[in-house]
Amino acid sequence: MxxxxxxxxxxxxxxxxxxxxxxxxxxxxxxxxxxxxxxxxxxxxxxxxxxxxxxxxxxxxxxxxxxxxxxxxxxxxxxxxxxxxxxxxxxxxxLTLPSRLDTVVLVVDLSGSMRARDVAPTRIRAAQLAARSLVDAQPAGVKVAIVAMAGTAAVAQPPTRSKEEATAAIERLQPQGGTALGNGMLVALTTLLPQAAGDAQRLMNDEEPSRKGQGAGVSPDADTEAVAPGSYAPGAIVLFSDGESNAGPTTLQAAQLAAAHGVRVYTVGVGTPEGVVLSVDGWSARVKLDEAVLKQVADATGAEYFRIEDASGMKKVYRTLGTRLAFDKRDQxxxxxxxxxxxxxxxxxxxxxxxxxxxxxx
Incomplete structure (x- = not known):
């Protein structure tokens, strides 16, 4: 029934x-x-x-x-x-219409907690497989960029229409130490929108971003008008992470800046809420999936949150997310x-x- x-x-x-x-x-x-x-x-x-x-x-x-x-x-x-x-x-x-998507930036969390095996074979490998599937699902004309994020963040692959180059960049990713989730989102934002570099740099330097009006949230530079969250149709960011962050600007600050530019940040949680005990280099700790943070990012930017906790969940994520990226423009x-x-x-x-x-x- x-x-x-x-x-x-x-x-x-x-x-x-x-x-x-x-x-x-x-x-x-x-x-x-x-x-x-x-x-x-x-x-x-x-x-x-x-x-x-x-x-x-x-x-x-x-x-x-x-x-x-x-x-x-x-x-x-x-x-x-x-x-x-x-x-x-x-x-x-x-109606939901085909979007004019031009560029997708994939941010992959490479922090130590991503070595956990509560998602087979590991969280990082599950994220890589899901990212590869998402790249394969993109139309030929869509450019894909890869951002590697751990204690710092860097562009592993500039925007390219070559699926082979994007896939190769994903396969080269290796787990590292530290987690700067906010930095990863800011690097992805500036890769997608170079004009956001000014405020992104201020956030990375722990400075106050430019604001418009008393009580306003994080906004673009003064010469750029703020737009509605999720209104930037040509591009989107997809973040694969377990949600834990211990360095750089706060995740919510980075999400607010992306929202001020209208950029959607789809978040994919990799792991389980109960977590697992991870032992690395002589220390042990229970690492859990922090869904609350990832949901906040998606909600703030007008996007959606997904979760990968097994193989079936991974297939559902890239099928649904691929559809959202292709048909995510609602208009009267x-x-x-x-x-x-x-x-x-x-x-x-x-x-x-x-x-x-x-x-x-x-």
């Missing part, structure tokens, strides 16, 4: 329809009049056929053997007129043409069926 919550979520995902000329919907009342007139004429025809059986031989009454067929064409015409009335009212809906679109074409198609079907069954168009 379908869960009630799932059903409600499916309904909420349906596009909300509005009308540019809603007053034209009053024409629907005429359809009720036409339907009532058809019912009245059909009953009158039946009574005539009963009172004057001889009329059947000259075709002035509908043959009884036609049965339900005689109602199909009028019903299709009625639905066609309803669709055309919707078209006259100029409906519009908020007029859908008049759809209803007009639907109405014309139904009217044509009604005419052809009537011609086929009764030898006349209607």
């Amino acid at each position: 379908i869960d009630a919550t799932q059903a409600l979520a499916a309904i909420n995902r349906l596009p909300a329809v509005s009308f540019l000329w809603p007053g034209m919907l009053w024409l629907m009342a005429l359809l009720l009049v036409l339907a009532a007139a058809y019912v009245w004429l059909d009953r009158r025809r039946r009574r005539t056929a009963v009172a004057y059986p001889a009329l059947r031989t000259v075709g002035l009454a509908t043959p009884g053997r036609a049965g339900w067929r005689r109602h199909v064409a009028p019903l299709l015409i009625l639905v066609a007129l309803a669709a055309l009335t919707f078209a006259i009212a100029r409906p519009q809906a908020v 679109v007029e859908i008049t043409a759809f209803f007009a074409a639907f109405g014309a198609l139904l009217a044509a079907c009604a005419g052809m069926l009537s011609l086929w069954w009764f030898g006349r168009v209607m």
Whole structure:
């Protein structure tokens, strides 16, 4: 059985329809009049056929053997007129459209905690495999950049349209020490948007970024207007990490700066919330997946959070995330043409069926 919550979520995902000329919907009342007139004429025809059986031989009454067929064409015409009335009212809906994605920057966490084996074979290897799958899923025209992030962050592969180069860069990544999650996001942001380098550098140097107005959050430089989070369509950042950070600017500061530039930061949590005890170089510690931080980053930038904890989860992540990157532009679109074409198609079907069954168009 379908869960009630799932059903409600499916309904909420349906596009909300509005009308540019809603007053034209009053024409629907005429359809009720036409339907009532058809019912009245059909009953009158039946009574005539009963009172004057001889009329059947000259075709002035509908043959009884036609049965339900005689109602199909009028019903299709009625639905066609309803669709055309919707078209006259100029409906519009908020739809998810193909994005104009040009560049994706993948940030891979190489910190010591990524050596944990709560995700087989290791967290870092699972992140690499998911990143490779995401690269393979990108259209040929999309550029991919790779940022390696540990105690510091650096560009391992500048933006390239060569999937082989991007994949090779991912395979070269090796675990290191330290975790500067904020630095990794800032390097990715400046790789995607070089104009953000000024504020990114100030954050890295532990300075106050430029602000617009009292109480404003992190914003771009003064000569650049802040935009809505998630509104930058040509690019996106995907962060593969377990969420732990112990160096550099805070993760939330970096997320706020990305949001101020409209850049989406999709976060992929690698690990399990309960974690595992990791022993490296004589020290042991329990390393857990910090989902709260990764969810905050995704929410602040208008993106989504995903989690990898096993092989099936990894496949789901790159399938869903690949779809989000390809179709993540929501816009209000007029859908008049759809209803007009639907109405014309139904009217044509009604005419052809009537011609086929009764030898006349209607």
